[in-house]
Amino acid sequence: xxxxxxxxxxxxxxxxxxxxxxxxxxxxxxxxxxxxxxxxxxxxxxxxxxxxxxxxxxxxxxxxxxxxxxxxxxxxxxxxxxxxxxxxxxxxxxxxxxxxxxxxxxxxxxxxxxxxxxxxxxxxxxxxxxxxxxxxxxxxxxxxxxxxxxxxxxxxxxxxxxxxxxxxxxxxxxxxxxx
Numbered sequence: 001x002x003x004x005x006x007x008x009x010x011x012x013x014x015x016x017x018x019x020x021x022x023x024x025x026x027x028x029x030x031x032x033x034x035x036x037x038x039x040x041x042x043x044x045x046x047x048x049x050x051x052x053x054x055x056x057x058x059x060x061x062x063x064x065x066x067x068x069x070x071x072x073x074x075x076x077x078x079x080x081x082x083x084x085x086x087x088x089x090x091x092x093x094x095x096x097x098x099x100x101x102x103x104x105x106x107x108x109x110x111x112x113x114x115x116x117x118x119x120x121x122x123x124x125x126x127x128x129x130x131x132x133x134x135x136x137x138x139x140x141x142x143x144x145x146x147x148x149x150x151x152x153x154x155x156x157x158x159x160x161x162x163x164x165x166x167x168x169x170x171x172x173x174x175x176x177x178x179x
Contacts, residue, residue, distance in 0.1 A: 002158060007083055007172040010156035014072070018042065018064045018099075018151040025139045036134075043112065043138040046128045059125040059136055060109035064151065066097040073097070074169070081160050082153070084111055085174035092171070099153070112151070112175060113138070119177075121146055147177040 020042050028036065038047040046061040066073065074080060079093040079102065088111060092101045101107035117124035121142040123135040131137075143149040151173065158170040 002083060002089075002160060002170060004083070004085070004087055007156055007158060007170065008085075008174075010154075010158055010172065012154045013157060014155040016066055016153040018153065019067070020138075020143060020149045020151065022138045022140055022143060022149075025141045028134055028137050028139060036137075038137075041138075043109075046109075047134075047137060057128040058106055058109070059128050059131065060106040060113055062109035062112060064099040064108060066094070066099075070094075070097045080169040080171055082171050082173050085172070085176070086115075111173075115175060115177075116142060116146060119146065148175065151175045 022041050022043055023031075023036070023038075036047065038044040041047070042064055043062050045063040046057050046059055073094045076093055076095050079091050081089060082092045082101070083089050088107075090101050090107050091103050092099060092108075094100070099108065113122065113124060116122045116138065122138055123131075125131045125136045128136070140149070152175075154172045154174075156170050156172055159167040160170050162168050
């Protein structure tokens with residue numbers, strides 16, 4: 001069994017920092033639906049393109065992408081376990097430079113945005129089409145109030161057996177905050 005304390009203190013074999021790129025509150029308020037380009041906004045990817053008009057676009061859709069060199073990332077076939085700083089365990093993999101919780105693609109977004117909504121920094125929605133006033137768009141001010149705009153993913157020395165008995169790497173993910 002993996003404990004959070006063990007994972008937090010485990011030696012890091014590699015640390016990936018995802019800097020959360022989001023607009024300012026002013027950029028959101030002053031923009032029209034067509035002007036607000038969220039394609040490069042990691043937490044607002046759901047608002048890009050047809051997202052505002054597409055009823056099936058989930059508000060929890062996020063895109064965590066590794067910036068810079070990605071040569072030593074695991075391949076798409078080398079999935080691993082992620083344990084979050086509050087104890088969630090799920091399977092993930094990298095698809096190129098993008099981190100993906102492939103069994104349920106919304107898990108990472110639910111973890112990040114759920115935390116922000118629970119603490120009152122943002123209003124949550126099930127679908128983007130419900131957010132007519134853009135209240136669900138994460139801004140720099142929200143992340144500033146939360147206390148951080150970075151998510152850390154640390155490869156630990158720990159492993160966990162999968163359903164077939166294969167040892168899989170365990171990565172520890174944290175989204176630290178300061179209230």
